[in-house]
Amino acid sequence: MAVTLKDIAEEAGVSVMTVSNVVNGKTARVSQATIDRVQGIVAARGYVANASARSLAASRSRTVGVLVPVAEGDMLTMSPHHVAVIGGIERQLRQAGYHVLLRGITEPAEVGQAVQEWGLDGAVLLGFLDAEIDALPAHGVPLLAVDSYSLNPRATGVRSDDVGGGRLAAQHLLEHGHRRLLFAGPAFGASGVVRRRHDGFTAAVAEVPDATAETVAVNTTYEDGLELGRSLRSRFPDVTGAFATADVLAVGIMAGLRDGGASVPEDVSVVGFDNLDLGLYVRPRLTTVAQDLGEKVAVAARMLLGEIDGTEAAGEVELPVRLEVRESVAAAPTPPPRG
Amino acid sequence: MAVTLKDIAEEAGVSVMTVSNVVNGKTARVSQATIDRVQGIVAARGYVANASARSLAASRSRTVGVLVPVAEGDMLTMSPHHVAVIGGIERQLRQAGYHVLLRGITEPAEVGQAVQEWGLDGAVLLGFLDAEIDALPAHGVPLLAVDSYSLNPRATGVRSDDVGGGRLAAQHLLEHGHRRLLFAGPAFGASGVVRRRHDGFTAAVAEVPDATAETVAVNTTYEDGLELGRSLRSRFPDVTGAFATADVLAVGIMAGLRDGGASVPEDVSVVGFDNLDLGLYVRPRLTTVAQDLGEKVAVAARMLLGEIDGTEAAGEVELPVRLEVRESVAAAPTPPPRG
DNA sequence: CTGAAAGCGCTTACAG
DNA sequence: CTGAAAGCGCTTACAG
Numbered sequence: 001m002a003v004t005l006k007d008i009a010e011e012a013g014v015s016v017m018t019v020s021n022v023v024n025g026k027t028a029r030v031s032q033a034t035i036d037r038v039q040g041i042v043a044a045r046g047y048v049a050n051a052s053a054r055s056l057a058a059s060r061s062r063t064v065g066v067l068v069p070v071a072e073g074d075m076l077t078m079s080p081h082h083v084a085v086i087g088g089i090e091r092q093l094r095q096a097g098y099h100v101l102l103r104g105i106t107e108p109a110e111v112g113q114a115v116q117e118w119g120l121d122g123a124v125l126l127g128f129l130d131a132e133i134d135a136l137p138a139h140g141v142p143l144l145a146v147d148s149y150s151l152n153p154r155a156t157g158v159r160s161d162d163v164g165g166g167r168l169a170a171q172h173l174l175e176h177g178h179r180r181l182l183f184a185g186p187a188f189g190a191s192g193v194v195r196r197r198h199d200g201f202t203a204a205v206a207e208v209p210d211a212t213a214e215t216v217a218v219n220t221t222y223e224d225g226l227e228l229g230r231s232l233r234s235r236f237p238d239v240t241g242a243f244a245t246a247d248v249l250a251v252g253i254m255a256g257l258r259d260g261g262a263s264v265p266e267d268v269s270v271v272g273f274d275n276l277d278l279g280l281y282v283r284p285r286l287t288t289v290a291q292d293l294g295e296k297v298a299v300a301a302r303m304l305l306g307e308i309d310g311t312e313a314a315g316e317v318e319l320p321v322r323l324e325v326r327e328s329v330a331a332a333p334t335p336p337p338r339g
Numbered sequence: 340m341a342v343t344l345k346d347i348a349e350e351a352g353v354s355v356m357t358v359s360n361v362v363n364g365k366t367a368r369v370s371q372a373t374i375d376r377v378q379g380i381v382a383a384r385g386y387v388a389n390a391s392a393r394s395l396a397a398s399r400s401r402t403v404g405v406l407v408p409v410a411e412g413d414m415l416t417m418s419p420h421h422v423a424v425i426g427g428i429e430r431q432l433r434q435a436g437y438h439v440l441l442r443g444i445t446e447p448a449e450v451g452q453a454v455q456e457w458g459l460d461g462a463v464l465l466g467f468l469d470a471e472i473d474a475l476p477a478h479g480v481p482l483l484a485v486d487s488y489s490l491n492p493r494a495t496g497v498r499s500d501d502v503g504g505g506r507l508a509a510q511h512l513l514e515h516g517h518r519r520l521l522f523a524g525p526a527f528g529a530s531g532v533v534r535r536r537h538d539g540f541t542a543a544v545a546e547v548p549d550a551t552a553e554t555v556a557v558n559t560t561y562e563d564g565l566e567l568g569r570s571l572r573s574r575f576p577d578v579t580g581a582f583a584t585a586d587v588l589a590v591g592i593m594a595g596l597r598d599g600g601a602s603v604p605e606d607v608s609v610v611g612f613d614n615l616d617l618g619l620y621v622r623p624r625l626t627t628v629a630q631d632l633g634e635k636v637a638v639a640a641r642m643l644l645g646e647i648d649g650t651e652a653a654g655e656v657e658l659p660v661r662l663e664v665r666e667s668v669a670a671a672p673t674p675p676p677r678g
Numbered sequence: 679c680t681g682a683a684a685g686c687g688c689t690t691a692c693a694g
Numbered sequence: 695c696t697g698a699a700a701g702c703g704c705t706t707a708c709a710g
Contacts, residue, residue, distance in 0.1 A: 002455050004702095004703060004704085005703065005704065006703080006704095014680075014681085015680065015681045015682080016681090016703090016704080016705095017680080017681065017682085017704095017705075017706090018679090018680060018681075020704070020705065021680095021705095024705085029679055029680080030679065030680080031679060031680090034679085034680085048452050048455040048456045049456065049703085049704075050395070050455075050456065050458065050702085050703055050704070051391075051456045051457050051458075052390075052391040052392075052394035052395040052400065052457070052458060052702085052703080052704090053391075053395050053686090053702070053703035053704035053705090054703080054704055054705075055391035055686090055704090056389070056391040056392050056395055056685095056686045056687065056688085056702090056703080056704070056705090057685080057686055057703075057704040057705040057706075058686085058704080058705055058706080059686070059705090061391065066441070070430070074430050074434070075426050075427065075430050076425075076426040076429055076430065078422055078425075078426055080419075083417055083422050086415075086417075086441070087414050087415040087417055088414065090415055090441055090442070090443055091409070091413050091414050091415065091443060094442065094443055095413070099440060099442065099457075100440065100441045100442065101438060101439065101440060101441075102405070102425070102429055102439045102440075102441040103429070103433070103438065103439065104429055104430060104433055113387050116341050116387040116389075117387045117388065117389065117390045118390050118391070118438075119389065119390075119391060222616065222619065222620055248620075251620050252620075255620070255622065258622075277561065278617065278620065280561065281561055281587075281590050281591075281594070281617065281620070281621060282620060282621060283594065283597075343686095343687060343688085344687065344688065345687080345688095353696075353697085354696065354697045354698080355687090355688080355689095355697090356688095356689075356690090356696080356697065356698085357695090357696060357697075359688070359689065360689095360696095363689085368695055368696080369695065369696080370695060370696090373695080373696085388687085388688075389686085389687055389688070391686085391687080391688090392686070392687035392688035392689090392702090393687080393688055393689075394688090394702090395686090395687080395688070395689090395701095395702045395703065395704085396687075396688040396689040396690075396701080396702055397688075397689055397690080397702085398689090398702070
């Protein structure tokens with residue numbers, strides 16, 4: 001069996017609770033001699049506190065759930081973006097002495113179950129729809145929703161400046177002389193993120209007299225991008241600049257355009273969103289709206305931890321974005337003289 | 340406060356342990372009437388068992404650790420391959436009623452600590468060096484090492500047929516007439532996986548009379564591949580076919596070759612390993628050695644669960660690989676006449 | 679500076 | 695078919 005507090009206490013000739021105090025650093029009123037002796041034994045015996053007993057007694061688990069909806073096939077829906085977020089969150093929480101429970105969620109009610117079952121001190125919600133988060137009842141623990149525009153006051157939202165990102169993409173294309181633009185992204189009934197990007201994009205377009213933008217709904221996959229790219233010139237003959245709400249989509253569009261005989265960026269310029277490594281792997285390298293993921297994760301973890309220990313109130317945080325200029329945007333081609 | 344077993348017991352007018360039995364499905368000797376009444380109350384009150392109390396009392400946690408070494412920067416080292424494995428493992432374990440603790444490991448000793456601290460029923464080791472797993476002491480719980488050739492008898496290994504994968508890559512190039520081949524991958528002192536792929540590759544080359552293979556050590560990143568690709572033709576002027584031990588590397592090499600004025604596959608053919616989506620996003624699409632990741636994960640989860648409940652013994656499982664033929668390999672160019 | 683007692687919410691033999 | 699008792703390994707007030 002593993003070494004327990006009692007074993008240490010007996011060997012040190014002190015009470016269990018003194019050992020507990022030393023182990024937990026509550027040494028304000030413990031003599032230095034006792035501290036040294038207990039710590040020596042703890043190290044020698046390789047004592048590790050039992051997390052279950054600790055949670056049960058203290059009614060705090062020092063555990064945070066990272067909750068991710070599962071898609072069809074019951075698999076976690078983990079985009080490269082999610083992965084980076086999870087990695088960053090795990091690191092920050094670990095350094096703060098917290099543990100991470102990773103769990104796929106089949107239906108929203110399971111969020112509350114997970115919190116109860118594990119006595120989670122908090123939870124990070126990754127990839128949920130705004131409406132799902134809106135509908136979440138209060139569970140008494142801090143909830144942090146990443147990339148959500150939910151209005152649920154119980155959940156803190158951490159996200160990037162999506163409106164600004166949309167603007168940036170449009171402005172970049174406009175500055176290069178493009179006047180017929182295309183916004184490509186998933187239908188945004190359910191996604192506040194996409195809607196904000198669309199808002200920013202169209203707002204910037206509206207500021208330039210003869211510029212117009214069309215919108216096309218397309219799933220966020222390479223294949224859907226490919227298909228759109230292939231038919232883009234026939235479906236949108238005037239368009240010379242396209243903005244896709246995700247890098248995979250943008251990369252697919254570029255490949256499709258080329259398949260269809262158009263060259264990128266000479267005939268059609270493309271801007272993505274996310275700044276995935278992928279954008280560096282393709283030619284031309286993808287110009288894209290970049291979020292500072294490291295900072296986003298750091299802020300998210302800090303907020304959650306702050307809420308858990310009560311030093312921070314739920315709130316909304318929006319992080320800045322910037323344009324990562326690479327090679328997929330060029331000056332608009334001069335149209336052939338008409339008539 | 341949350342509803343407890345005691346609350347249910349009082350409302351149902353039975354003992355706590357009868358409720359416990361019903362909740363845990365040990366209903367062999369409980370009357371149907373009691374079962375129905377208890378289950379009704381459980382559902383109505385939204386009872387969820389407290390995992391900490393349960394672990395503590397039963398000395399089994401129904402929790403499995405997914406342990407991943409952290410790189411510099413203290414971040415989880417999560418390749419797309421790891422992500423897919425984690426996603427699959429989480430799903431299988433969840434469906435089996437287990438939970439997943441995700442934890443970054445700074446030094447091997449933390450593996451044992453994590454097991455003890457949480458009373459983990461088992462652990463999945465992802466991305467560890469063979470030597471690190473060799474050195475792991477027995478922790479009394481099943482350990483499953485993914486993609487490891489560790490000799491540690493306490494750890495079950497699940498991996499792909501790396502020797503066969505190396506052979507497949509070489510044979511494919513040889514069949515297309517290539518006789519001067521290059522093996523590009525990380526120095527394999529520490530990696531049994533890479534060494535096996537190299538073994539298979541060189542063995543296949545050795546079977547063809549006038550074929551030869553050179554080996555170059557390069558880190559598994561796009562950038563390192565790019566650099567290698569750019570200098571490939573000057574460093575290895577005779578080479579017409581290259582095998583990279585990872586798709587990102589292969590994609591980098593292809594881009595570098597093109598930067599250096601060579602065309603792929605006309606001048607140099609390239610084969611990767613992993614079958615990441617990335618290989619479909621680049622042109623030419625990457626021919627690569629594919630592992631059946633879904634099957635690998637399924638087997639891994641089944642083994643681990645089997646070992647936990649004692650129906651399975653530790654062992655080694657090797658899964659087949661196949662070649663995913665796409666566009667990055669062509670017939671060897673006929674060399675210009677010499678002299 | 680230190681400790682005895684109660685209790686967190688469950689499960690495990692055991693008894694009837 | 696059902697239950698009373700003990701105990702898992704800790705922490706939390708509280709007392710001295």
